[in-house]
Amino acid sequence: MVYADNAATTKMSRTAVAAMLPCMEETWGNASSLYGFGQKAKEALEAARAKVAACLGASPGGIYFTSGGSEADNQAIISAAHLGAKKGKKHIISTAFEHHAVLHTLKKLEQEGFEVELLDVHENGRVSAGEVSAAIRGDTALVTIMYANNEIGSVQPIAEIGAVCRERKVLFHTDAVQAAGHLPIDVQKQNIDMLSLSGHKFHGPKGVGVLYARTGIPLENLIEGGAQERGKRGGTENVPAIVGMAAALEEACAHMDENMAKVQALRDKLIGGLRRIPHSVLNGDEKHRLPGNVSFCFEGIEGESLLLLLDDKGICASSGSACTSGSLDPSHVLLAIGRPHEVAHGSLRLSLSEENTEAEVEEILRAVPEVVEYLRGISPLWKDKVIGKREFLLPESYR
Numbered sequence: 001m002v003y004a005d006n007a008a009t010t011k012m013s014r015t016a017v018a019a020m021l022p023c024m025e026e027t028w029g030n031a032s033s034l035y036g037f038g039q040k041a042k043e044a045l046e047a048a049r050a051k052v053a054a055c056l057g058a059s060p061g062g063i064y065f066t067s068g069g070s071e072a073d074n075q076a077i078i079s080a081a082h083l084g085a086k087k088g089k090k091h092i093i094s095t096a097f098e099h100h101a102v103l104h105t106l107k108k109l110e111q112e113g114f115e116v117e118l119l120d121v122h123e124n125g126r127v128s129a130g131e132v133s134a135a136i137r138g139d140t141a142l143v144t145i146m147y148a149n150n151e152i153g154s155v156q157p158i159a160e161i162g163a164v165c166r167e168r169k170v171l172f173h174t175d176a177v178q179a180a181g182h183l184p185i186d187v188q189k190q191n192i193d194m195l196s197l198s199g200h201k202f203h204g205p206k207g208v209g210v211l212y213a214r215t216g217i218p219l220e221n222l223i224e225g226g227a228q229e230r231g232k233r234g235g236t237e238n239v240p241a242i243v244g245m246a247a248a249l250e251e252a253c254a255h256m257d258e259n260m261a262k263v264q265a266l267r268d269k270l271i272g273g274l275r276r277i278p279h280s281v282l283n284g285d286e287k288h289r290l291p292g293n294v295s296f297c298f299e300g301i302e303g304e305s306l307l308l309l310l311d312d313k314g315i316c317a318s319s320g321s322a323c324t325s326g327s328l329d330p331s332h333v334l335l336a337i338g339r340p341h342e343v344a345h346g347s348l349r350l351s352l353s354e355e356n357t358e359a360e361v362e363e364i365l366r367a368v369p370e371v372v373e374y375l376r377g378i379s380p381l382w383k384d385k386v387i388g389k390r391e392f393l394l395p396e397s398y399r
Contacts, residue, residue, distance in 0.1 A: 002315045002360045006201075006292060007150055007178060007351035012244070013203035019247035020205070023240040031237050032228060041239050048239075048246035052210055055253045056195065057186035064211045064219070064229045065242050069177035070101035071222065072196035072211035075233075077105045077144055079213075079220040080171045080194065081114055084141020090114045091140045093132065095121050097336040098146050099175055106144075114141075123337050124285040125154030133164045142171045147179035147195075151333040151349055152284030153293025155183065162191030171217070177201055177209075181252035182260070182291055187212055199245030202252045203353075208241035259354040263291040266352050266361050270294045273365035277372055279394040283334060283347070292352035297339055299394045300382035301346040301375040309371045315364055318349045343393050 003011070022044075029038040031045045046060070053060040066072045081092060094106055096118040106116045117135055119127050132143060143165050148155045158174055165172035173194035176185060181202025187195055194217065198209040213219055225234020252259070271282060274296050283295035298306070303319035310317050319331070330344035339347075350364065376382040384390040 002356075002363055004350040004352060004356065004360070004364060005316045005318045006353040007290075007349065008318055009200045009206065010203045010353060011355065012200075012205060013248050013251060015251045016204050016244040016248040020240040020244040023243050027239075031239055032226065044243050045237055045239050048243045051246040051250045055185070055249050056180075056212055057188050058212050059215065062187075062212050062215060064213065064232055065237060066196075066209045066211050066233060067207055068200075068209035069099075069175065069196045069198035070209075072198075072209050073099070073101040073173075073175055074105050075211055075219060075222050076173045076194040076196060076213065077102065077142065078109070078222070079218065080142040080144075080173060081109050082220055083218060084171070085114070087141075089139045089141040091137050092116045093119065093135050093140060093143045093145075095119045095127055095145055095336075097121050097125065097149060097151075097333040098144070099150055099177070102144060102146070102175055103332075119145075121154070121336055124288075125149055125152050125283070125333075125337050126156060126285055126288060127161075129157055129160035129164045132161050133168070136164070136168045136170055140168075140170050142173060144173040144175070147174045147176040147185075148183065148290050148293075149284065149333060150178045151331060152295045152337065153178075153290040153351075154284040155179070155288045155290060157288075158192065159190040162193075165193070166191040178290060181249055182256070184256065187214070193217060197249075199241065199248065202248055204245035204248035205241045208238055208245050210245075255354075260291045262354050263352050263356070266356055266358065267292055267294055269358070270350060270352070270361050270364060273361075274368060277369050278396045279392055280372075281339075281343070281394050283337065283339070290351075292356075294350040294352070296348050297334065297343045297394070298346045298348065298372050299343055299392060300379055300385060301372060303345055303347045305375055306346070306348055306368075306371055309374070310367060313367045313371070315367055318351070319347045340393050 027040040027044055029041040031042040049060045049063045053063050092114055110116050121127050145156055147158055162172050171193045175196050177198045180197035193214045195212040200206040219232045223234045228237055271294055279299040281297050330341050334344035385392050
């Protein structure tokens with residue numbers, strides 16, 4: 001099997017598993033208990049908080065543990081929006097291709113009377129700091145722009161956007177779920193006020209994530225209960241998962257340079273091979289993109305059929321976000337960068353990690369052209385294009 005869907009989830013690292021085991025077998029007490037056994041779990045919890053903070057250039061007091069990136073996105077955006085509303089500010093800036101954890105939260109806020117402005121991300125999937133600056137108004141409460149897109153891999157100029165927001169005194173949140181553990185992050189240097197991440201995207205466990213909030217930003221509770229997470233997130237902390245996530249993030253950051261170099265080389269080899277397929281196009285910025293992301297559209301095919309046939313060949317891939325893979329609608333991300341509906345339906349996302357090999361990339365490069373050719377061969381629509389009854393939407397040679 002060739003696993004090339006690391007943007008959906010990653011295999012847990014041995015380091016993460018090893019870190020979790022003592023918390024399940026030895027220090028399994030409740031971290032809120034006052035007796036010594038419980039306080040050992042508390043010590044493990046706070047040690048994990050310090051590790052995560054160090055990886056993000058943050059202080060431990062700014063780290064709140066959540067169930068994942070979606071919860072962290074919700075809490076950050078709702079907190080910032082309601083804080084702004086108290087000051088008469090109900091304008092929120094985001095982009096058209098955010099993760100649905102962000103977009104659906106913004107839609108909910110629109111129903112409360114907030115005005116949401118979604119910026120164009122252009123064909124390369126990027127927005128400039130200048131465009132953000134031009135959109136900021138006197139009543140802007142929040143700018144929320146993802147660090148790197150989960151489908152097409154485009155990386156945003158986060159430090160520049162953060163600097164604009166800081167200068168204009170507007171809170172800046174970034175969904176860094178795809179970036180954490182893969183790209184350098186420093187919330188202080190990049191002027192990030194709030195940040196979300198999820199453990200299973202960098203070889204940690206599922207069901208655990210982080211919300212970073214700069215000191216002084218009051219968070220609104222999504223989950224009421226006990227006094228856990230300094231009263232901002234009720235519920236007994238999942239100490240084993242938190243410890244495993246912290247260990248995985250620490251390991252990823254320690255080996256980031258070497259991992260990036262390896263994965264980028266595999267990515268570029270894969271892009272170079274797939275671009276030889278006629279009437280195909282790379283999605284996302286070729287230069288400013290995640291190390292392991294390869295996203296293509298192939299004209300004349302359906303992405304679902306492509307995935308199923310690749311699965312028969314032992315290749316695990318995706319047509320976009322795992323959160324929307326059950327939908328028959330074309331990706332909102334691909335539509336946002338201007339792909340026509342017909343082309344957007346024929347998308348393929350391959351996401352690599354440092355565990356992938358050159359031999360696996362070569363196997364993908366053998367399989368994908370074969371499957372694309374087969375699907376086009378049985379497509380009446382493709383035959384109409386070949387004989388000139390319909391126009392091609394993508395050029396024959398790669399661009």
